[in-house]
Amino acid sequence: MxxxxxxxxxxxxxxxxxxxxxxxxxxxxxxxxxxxxxxxxxxxxxxxxxxxxxxxxxxxxxxxxxxxxxxxxxxxxxxxxxxxxxxxxxxxxxxxxxxxxxxxxxxxxxxxxxxxxxxxxxxxxxxxxxxxxxxxxxxxxxxxxxxxxxxxxxxxxxxxxxxxxxxxxxxxxxxxxxxxxxxxxxxxxxxxxxxxxxxxxxxxxxxxxxxxxxxxxxxxxxxxxxxxxxxxxxxxxxxxxxxxxxxxxxxxxxTLPARIDRITRSTQKVLHFFKQHPAIDSFLFPLDPSFPQYALAREQMQGACGLITISLTGGTEEKIIRFCESLKRFLMAVSWGGHESLVIPKCAGLPEGNFDAANPEHQWIRVYVGLEEPEYLIEDLEQALNAINT
Structure with a gap:
């Protein structure tokens, strides 16, 4: 900084x-x-x-x-x-x-x-x-x-x-x-x-x-x-x-430094939740040791915050849609960086009927962590993940 x-x-x-x-x-x-x-x-x-x-x-x-x-x-x-x-x-x-x-x-x-x-x-x-x-x-x-x-x-x-x-x-x-x-x-x-x-x-x-x-x-x-x-x-x-x-x-x-600092801390808590949940098949975050370019990210970047891309276990299009539409505290919208937490499924950008479960990109869901309390967001993520199996 x-x-x-x-x-x-x-x-x-x-x-x-x-x-x-x-x-x-x-x-x-x-x-x-x-x-x-x-x-x-x-x-x-x-x-x-x-x-x-x-x-x-x-x-x-x-x-x-x-x-x-x-x-x-x-x-x-x-x-x-x-x-x-x-x-x-x-x-x-x-x-x-x-x-x-x-x-x-x-x-x-x-x-x-x-x-x-x-x-x-x-x-x-x-x-x-x-x-x-x-x-x-x-x-x-x-x-x-x-x-x-x-x-x-x-x-x-x-x-x-x-x-x-x-x-x-x-x-x-x-x-x-x-x-x-x-x-x-x-x-x-x-x-x-x-x-x-x-x-x-x-x-x-x-x-x-x-x-x-x-x-x-x-x-x-x-x-x-x-x-x-x-x-x-x-x-x-x-x-x-x-x-x-x-x-x-x-x-x-x-308020940029204060917001970035808070979002960074909250993102780590949400990331930890995703790592532990059986309904999450995989995730992408550049400053997690599992990231393929982790060493380069550490070299070039002083931090990372806000965005996490996840894939659901057994991620059919129906599951992805149900998960996103079950969220109550995340808005489904483009962009990131604001006070509000967001979610966007990659499949929303595909013409209807073009979803390919064998294509990992089609299964991506991008989650943006905003300024809300992380526990408040994790509760919502948990109930939405539970909803896809009910």
């Missing part, structure tokens, strides 16, 4: 003397900013990232958030978007051109994969998907025109991990830009820039917000890379976050 964490979350970027000494920053809810002279306006038009002109670009409330998020990642700069999907889109689009080749980890976030499979091929950009758990898979996939590597470590279902420092070194040798989705760990549990990754994305909707009441995405990296994105994709697409949503994310940041 960063030694200046308390300073970053409480004081960095907060010029309270400029807004009446208010402890919480104001929401500067304006579209436009005025100038006193033509010269001032002309200078800003030459570089819109140098001063406030229009909240599609820079905004004072958003800037406080940018400074904190960049500092948390150990980055020079940050841009905040209205969703994680928007951040991924801009971060990739800014660094590829027609005829380029991308290497991506297999089965990435759905909207990243749609960009690779549907949008970018229209402009002559191709993508090769790799397992990603070894450096060799990236070396084998690299082509002379490879310009971008997309990482997701850990991913959000089986928590596959990439050797980030090794991949970053390979990419730098060949002038390839790297971007990682770090939503699983947050900057408290993994700092990819220190491992050599160029751009770090997080879906701020999750742990950064923590309240399930706003969307957001962010990119951190060097000032030159962030400015390249700002001057083109960020301003052109118009996907910057709005001041009120930025303010909600600032509010969420205040």
């Amino acid at each position: 960063q030694p200046d964490l308390s300073y970053i979350l409480t004081h960095l970027g907060e010029d309270r003397e400029l807004y009446f000494g208010a402890v919480a920053p104001p929401i500067v809810q304006t579209s436009n900013f005025a100038f006193k002279t033509v010269a001032e306006m002309r200078n800003v038009f030459q570089d819109e990232m140098s001063e406030y002109v229009y909240s599609r670009g820079l905004n004072p409330t958003v800037d406080i958030l940018r400074k904190k998020l960049a500092a948390l990642d150990g980055a020079e700069d940050c841009l905040v978007f209205n969703s994680g999907a928007a951040a991924i889109f801009a971060g990739v689009l800014a660094f590829v051109k027609s005829g380029d080749h991308i290497i991506s980890v297999e089965k990435p976030y759905s909207w990243a994969q749609k960009m690779f499979d549907v949008v970018l091929p229209r402009f002559g950009v191709t993508t090769t998907y790799v397992d990603g758990r070894t450096l060799e898979s990236f070396e084998a996939a690299r082509q002379p025109n490879t310009s971008f590597i997309y990482l997701e470590s850990p991913n959000s279902w089986n928590y596959a991990i990439q050797p980030l420092a090794q991949v970053a070194q390979l990419a730098k040798q060949h002038n390839i830009t790297t971007l990682i989705d770090n939503s699983y760990c947050s900057p408290l549990y993994q700092r990819p820039i220190e491992l050599g990754i160029d751009l770090v994305m997080q879906t701020a909707t999750k742990y950064i917000s923590g309240h399930s009441d706003t969307l957001g995405g962010l990119l951190t990296g060097s000032h030159s890379r962030i400015k390249q994105i700002f001057d083109s994709e960020y301003l052109n697409i118009g996907s910057g976050i709005q001041p009120f949503n930025a303010w909600l994310l600032l509010r969420g940041l205040r």
